[in-house]
Amino acid sequence: MSVVTPVREVAAMSTPTHVPRVRFCPAPSGWLHVGGARTALYNWLHARRRGGAFVFRVEDTDAQRATDESMRGMIDALSFLGLTWDEGPQVGGPFGPYRQSERQALYTAAADLLLASGAAYEAFETPDELREQREAAQAAGRPPGYAGGHRDLTDAQRAAFRAQGRQPVLRLRTPDTGTVEIDDEVRGTVTFDWSEIADFVIRRADGTATYVLANTVDDLAMGITLIARGEDLLSATPRQVLLISRLLAVEDGTSLLARALASAGLDGAPAPARPGYAHLPLLVGDDRKPLSKRHGSVAIDELRRQGFLPETLVNFLALCGWSYDGVTERFTVDELVERFSFDRVGRNPAAFDTDKLRSMNGDRIRDLPVAELAARLEPNLVDAGVLPAAVTADERALLAALTPLVQERIQTLAEAVDLIGFCFADEVAYDEQAVRKHLKGRAGEVLDAAAVALAEVEPWSDGAIMRALDGVAEDLGLGRGKTFQPVRVAVAGSAVSPPLPETLAVLDRATVVDRIRAARPLVAEPQQA
């Protein structure tokens, strides 16, 4: 399906709201965490549902923080989740480039035009002076925002500042009176007083664009119809709304934005319109504080490494702030696309509940076809060093046989490592506690008898092994607990493993018998013989 052409047709009909264009625009610093992924997901879902376009734009205007590594991480994480973008890095699109570092000429042109039109003005305060003003204002109980000191400088004053070697920033003039109403798809109408909103910087002294400018210009230039982002940006919205008005202001038949686009030699959306808004509730940690590294794993890549399935993550993230009917919690991606809408998004912040995530992941693991699960387990076992990078056919066959045994015992793929790692190891790593607890008393007799019984049992199958072990138990007059556990510890090194007969059956008889004999000396004999 083409996601680009319809926009032009729609623009021609001047009803741009029919085909939504949404975007996800992270700053490439750090990793994609669950909050960002949730924002990306909601946007993606919205675009997919209405046959619109999902635009991925990289906001790397702050060269200090942006890194290529982070950029790759974002791309990998989105790809892992299956959130494919229609326009953006790697795939291009009609309104590129999609990295803001490559669009500076556009912001410069827009800022120049804003200055020429009188919407913006030059301010010469240094960062230190602004900090002092802010502190003084705070101390006096006044709002800390810019007070408008350089709003109405004369040419002579500006020249004097320049003569001192100062470089000005550009500030946008905000109204002194009146209100702005923001019509938000999740919050309804939110009203702000213009008097609360100070003149803000759109271009830094070094000539680069700030977030508000770059972000607003690009949303317009790229024909974005709905801006869905975190609630933390709600109070920045009036400034963007104002900037949008200034950018869309028409003079001599062309908008300021169109002129900026032309002078930068870039293509923009044919008929940019004022985008709508949807401010998503914050995703917080289990302590109700904003998510950070302290909250364990909140990076998508880390969750992937731990063995969370992308379909679980997508399902779970969808539920972090959105609900369908309050009862249904299990959704396929297609069902989400079909059902998602911003009007079902809640307004209160959601805590990221790892326990529930694990539970949902376990459910999905259990529902996977065995062969599929085995295939997904493999890379995790390789990462953990249980399997070599080049997995042999034998190892793969063993994994396939083991997979049904772990399927209902793990919540994450990584948990399989502890459960069946011993099956692939050359040597058993004995858990000290397990040895102390189970290799004592009559365990020696059990191991001796089990070694003999298992060396002879025919066929080498779980049923026959079960009967052999039961025979040992009966001969010694012990229960299954007292017989199975010593054998389990001898073979697995641990008191916890998948069901014993089934597990032994998939291993070589020789391996099993050897391990039982090798463990024999570990048994602590009773003090009195």
Add this chain to the structure above:
RNA sequence: GCUCCCGUCAUCUAGCGGUCUAGGAUACCGGCCUUUCAAGCCGGCGGCGCGGGUUCGAAUCCCGUCGGGAGCACCA
């Protein structure tokens, strides 16, 4: 300090004036099952922040209050 947002079990959430002695899920507790660990099944614990209104009737509407969060940057 100012502005804005939010407030149902520990957690996520349903609820849009009567069907709510507030429903579901996770976690937790107990039982069944049982060779360990799980899974599964059954049962249990547990909540409308508070105070005023409006109304025959309020978790639902209004006001206040308290609490939490975000923003007020030459960061995004």
